[in-house]
Amino acid sequence: MIVADLEKKMKIELFKLTNSKPFDFVYYFTNKDKITLAEDYNGFFANEGLHVQGTIYRLSAGEFQINFTVSGEIFFPCARCLKAVNVESFYEYSDVVQTKNLDIEINTWVEECLFINEPFRVLCKENCKGLCPKCGINLNKATCNCKLDSEIDPRLDALKKLL
Ligand SMILES: [Zn+2]
Numbered sequence: 001m002i003v004a005d006l007e008k009k010m011k012i013e014l015f016k017l018t019n020s021k022p023f024d025f026v027y028y029f030t031n032k033d034k035i036t037l038a039e040d041y042n043g044f045f046a047n048e049g050l051h052v053q054g055t056i057y058r059l060s061a062g063e064f065q066i067n068f069t070v071s072g073e074i075f076f077p078c079a080r081c082l083k084a085v086n087v088e089s090f091y092e093y094s095d096v097v098q099t100k101n102l103d104i105e106i107n108t109w110v111e112e113c114l115f116i117n118e119p120f121r122v123l124c125k126e127n128c129k130g131l132c133p134k135c136g137i138n139l140n141k142a143t144c145n146c147k148l149d150s151e152i153d154p155r156l157d158a159l160k161k162l163l
């Protein structure tokens with residue numbers, strides 16, 4: 001069992017693995033690691049990062065079984081008002097890795113795991129009123145005088161009656 005440095009990426013030297021010896025690893029996946037996720041992934045973690053724990057072992061030449069869990073708190077923006085919502089997360093990941101490389105970075109699989117488990121829609125509360133689409137005010141905290149429903153084009157209204 002090794003514990004990787006918080007600041008370092010988790011790199012495993014595959015050439016050192018033999019069939020009989022599973023390699024256990026524990027490390028913390030931090031926001032700094034999230035470089036390739038930055039654009040598409042909406043989650044953000046606290047400074048200590050996410051706890052990653054797992055095992056990798058060799059199945060045959062160039063083929064490795066990797067199993068791990070990712071746990072921790074991930075913040076996602078509320079789908080309506082964008083407020084950061086703390087989601088207690090626990091994911092399991094298992095895959096067969098085929099590679100000719102001498103080492104692999106576990107980050108690649110942690111990123112994959114985070115992507116496929118990203119919640120489709122997070123709400124800060126069930127009845128979140130969201131932001132006013134016109135002035136952007138947070139309707140949970142304040143009200144505005146924007147008229148939204150009454151602004152339907154009368155021609156569209158006429159069309160509606162036909163449907
Ligand atoms: Zn909300």
Ligand SMILES: [Zn+2]
Pocket residue numbers: 132133134135136137144145146
């Ligand atoms: Zn408004």
